[in-house]
Amino acid sequence: MKITNNSKLIVLVSGIIFLQSCTKAADNSAMAFPTPELPVYTVITSPATTYQEFPTSLEGKNNVEIRSQVDGYLDRIYVEEGSFVRAGQPLFKIDPRVYGEQMNMASANLQAANANIQKAKVEVDRLQPLVADKVVSDVQLKTAKANYAAAVAAAAQAKASLGGSKINVGFTTITAPVSGYIGRIPYKKGSLISRTDPTPLTLLSDISQIYAYFSLSELDFIAFQKKYAGATLEEKLRNMPAVDLVIADGSNYSEKGKMSIIDGQFDKTTGAISVRAVFPNPNGTLRTGNTGRVRMPQLLSDVVVIPQESTFEIQDKTYVYVLGKDNKVTGKPVKISGKTEHYYFISEGLNKNDKIVFTGIGNLKDGVLIKPKPISSDSLLKANPL
Numbered sequence: 001m002k003i004t005n006n007s008k009l010i011v012l013v014s015g016i017i018f019l020q021s022c023t024k025a026a027d028n029s030a031m032a033f034p035t036p037e038l039p040v041y042t043v044i045t046s047p048a049t050t051y052q053e054f055p056t057s058l059e060g061k062n063n064v065e066i067r068s069q070v071d072g073y074l075d076r077i078y079v080e081e082g083s084f085v086r087a088g089q090p091l092f093k094i095d096p097r098v099y100g101e102q103m104n105m106a107s108a109n110l111q112a113a114n115a116n117i118q119k120a121k122v123e124v125d126r127l128q129p130l131v132a133d134k135v136v137s138d139v140q141l142k143t144a145k146a147n148y149a150a151a152v153a154a155a156a157q158a159k160a161s162l163g164g165s166k167i168n169v170g171f172t173t174i175t176a177p178v179s180g181y182i183g184r185i186p187y188k189k190g191s192l193i194s195r196t197d198p199t200p201l202t203l204l205s206d207i208s209q210i211y212a213y214f215s216l217s218e219l220d221f222i223a224f225q226k227k228y229a230g231a232t233l234e235e236k237l238r239n240m241p242a243v244d245l246v247i248a249d250g251s252n253y254s255e256k257g258k259m260s261i262i263d264g265q266f267d268k269t270t271g272a273i274s275v276r277a278v279f280p281n282p283n284g285t286l287r288t289g290n291t292g293r294v295r296m297p298q299l300l301s302d303v304v305v306i307p308q309e310s311t312f313e314i315q316d317k318t319y320v321y322v323l324g325k326d327n328k329v330t331g332k333p334v335k336i337s338g339k340t341e342h343y344y345f346i347s348e349g350l351n352k353n354d355k356i357v358f359t360g361i362g363n364l365k366d367g368v369l370i371k372p373k374p375i376s377s378d379s380l381l382k383a384n385p386l
Contacts, residue, residue, distance in 0.1 A: 050338025062206035113155035120148035
């Protein structure tokens with residue numbers, strides 16, 4: 001086969017084009033994968049406070065069902081739903097007429113009984129000298145004395161009946177046993193009220209203090225006992241720092257709370273024990289039925305601190321990229337023991353002075369070479385304090 005000059009020229013040109021394309025590809029490859037320059041943070045340790053949060057339901061100091069102690073028609077309602085009342089303030093009035101007449105009758109019966117006492121005493125006084133002079137038999141005197149004793153007893157019964165009727169009249173005015181806020185009032189004026197009604201007239205809540213009830217698991221309870229000094233549970237509660245309350249909108253309630261009681265035993269069904277924290281409520285901000293989260297603080301003297309943006313998650317585990325001596329990065333799992341708005345506290349996986357990639361970790365993978373750009377921990381903490 002004879003190769004012409006034109007064929008040689010075509011082969012030569014094709015070779016030049018191939019070499020140029022390879023050179024461009026190599027240049028593009030070099031430009032596509034430059035060594036990234038990324039900020040690197042040196043891990044520090046610092047005193048810190050971590051928190052455990054527990055969901056809670058809130059109750060007022062006293063939640064009193066207001067019920068009538070007498071039957072009758074609801075004559076007056078002195079308060080509005082949601083209003084604040086003082087202890088002793090009138091709330092409701094039951095029609096008192098029936099009980100007033102019963103009191104009048106009891107009073108008349110007492111007067112009659114007292115009159116019978118006088119009558120019986122006159123008879124005893126009349127018979128005593130006659131018996132002494134043996135004009136009449138002493139049997140008549142004994143009978144007169146027995147009648148006198150019966151009259152005294154009848155008077156005592158009448159007095160007790162009058163006292164009971166006065167109490168019933170008093171019960172027709174229902175007053176507040178404690179200061180607090182009035183709940184819903186299901187009954188209206190003219191409703192027939194009974195002592196056996198399943199629904200109370202209203203619910204009165206004393207919310208000067210709020211009780212936040214929540215539960216500790218057995219492990220949390222054991223950890224609680226180990227954290228705080230004291231020989232007894234009461235001493236440990238006294239030595240425990242104040243707790244916070246996170247309300248429904250995610251903000252912290254303005255007042256600090258204090259742990260007060262722990263239930264006597266664990267619930268066999270849930271395996272948890274009930275705990276109560278007490279919060280002052282001077283402005284009535286919190287109400288019975290509110291929900292929230294109790295935050296229990298734990299003071300740490302020296303804990304590893306890293307920025308939150310330096311972490312990433314894979315399958316519910318948290319990782320950071322640790323910088324090696326050869327400037328290559330390696331993903332490493334860490335265990336978080338607490339956090340603030342900007343930082344994580346690490347209990348396992350990192351040590352002081354380890355170097356981790358601060359930001360720009362989205363495209364990294366194990367073994368990637370980077371050009372570290374040190375970030376001062378002081379400048380970071382100044383921008384975002386612990």
